[in-house]
Amino acid sequence: MKSSSNLEAFLQAATPLLPWRSATMERFQGAPSSVWQQPDGKNKDAVEYFALSDLWEHYAESSAYGLAVPVRDAGDRAVVTTQHFVPYLSAVQLYTATKPTSHSLGATSRSTGSETDSWSDDSVADRFAGSGSSSWDAASDEDDSSSTYDGNGSTGVSAKQSGYLNFQYREWDSPYERVPLAHKVAELAHDYPCLMSLSSAELSPSSWMSVAWYPIYHIPAYVNLKGSSACFLTYHSISSVFQDNIHNGPEHDDGEIAALSPFGLATYRMQGDLWRRPGSSDPRRLSELHWAASSWLKQVGAHHPDFTFFTSSHRQ
Template sequence: MVTTNLEAFLEAATPQLPWRSAPMECFQGPNDVWQLDKKDVVDYFTLEDLWEHYSESSAYGLSVPVRLEHGKFITQHFVPYLSAIQIYTSKTFAVPRSMGSDETDSWSDDSTAEKLCRSWDAASDDSCPHQDLDSVPAKQGGYLNFQYSEWDPPYERIPLADKVAELAQDYPYLTSLRSAELSPCSWLSVAWYPIYHIPYHGNLKGTCACFLTYHSISSVFQDKIVQCKDDDGAVSSRRAARSVGLWPFGLATYRMEGKLWTQPAGSSDSRLSDDLYGAASSWVKQVGAHHPDFNFFTSHTIRL
């Protein structure tokens, strides 16, 4: 079966992470394991592994093989940026003092703390609520312990791995939490912006396409578990013998011009794109998130 260019991008943009196991007692503490069926052994991936996955593409770009109309290939490179994230857990965490910053709000000079403050109540008036998270009532999906939405234009952003490292200085649990500790409402959105393609083909339509991918970061929705094997086909004896793919459940596009992302002709890419866009739109509304990138992509998009 021929892989279309859109399918190739989605596959390349899917994090493949070690799928680990630990006894239930290893999770007892400030964060309860979030699962419907309590078991003796808990399966999970770590957020630290997730951010490590993006380190290479943050530095060099994500390589995506793209088939041209006449069968030749180019390699399109994209840089990942942290577009939005919400982390829900069963209990609340302490809020750093920086969340109470009284500095003047502005577009170009926002500090990370100010952007975080704005994202809490952006849907109403973009104000910064000076409140402790303990006062935020728990929804059925848990407590919203962390939320970030990127407001800067793309040329002012830093790659995803660098942004997470910056945020983790004030929010260390961004790297210490495990997926089994996260509510099913927890999610991540990555903005992918093109930087170059090899070999160069001038102003080829479609090479400026940008993507927003949406991923669940909770163990609850992870079912694409793969048994790792060595080159000879034997089950791997490495520490991480299984992996999980965080396949995008939602997608939004921008500058999707020409037919580059609908090759080969007659492919189902248009329906796939529409279905994933509908899932992303429904999810953002369901969790009550204000997602600036999604709003921009929606207002500027050209549907396939």
């Protein structure tokens, strides 16, 4: 049996597995206008979703101990080492169908390098009109021909489906000045409770997040693992509309789980063959995922500092 490549092992390990829930429309405030239904939803009275609180909880263990990824040495495939990565919240945008009901001023802290915003009124296009290339605006609501990338290689989400920008965050600090993802979200949630209260069903197809993964150590430590300094930037859709990877949960769980597989990827300090197995599909996969991430950022008009850093030509 052919073993998976190290890249495949990382992508699998970096995929959140979340409880996939079902509820009636009445559970959602302002339903059905506040709910984005899956295109092939059979029961219009039932809404399927995962809770954002479950998403952040998923990162609690890796934020504390690191994400463990089993990797095989490029020179000796028999040598298996466990590489650990710490996750950081790199960027997130939450678009909802309705305008936020309570006013919450956006907070911008250039001293810490990060930017956080939460809006209560005005469409995302109106809010950022004329703000230039560093804006986060989606396509104008007045342009029906505009579309966003769906993470699967196709477009077709019209601008009117972008919704209203409820919350956004992007990180500017160096990795050495950041706190792990679970701790950062806990910090933000004090001022922006929507991070814990919203569900994927209430988020438009334009909603997404990015996680920066930096290596911290490998076990056994004495192994000279060339290429172990590689860093990854994963992109995940957090709207129910794009969750098509649903399957049965563990045997002890009767429910289903949603697998938020990365639809995009960027890498930094990628050296040697550790993450690009010779003769495998790794190089093509890396190229496709990088293109998808770049395409997505262009479609939603987002300037993502970590993506710029990871892909700067002089750092390749």
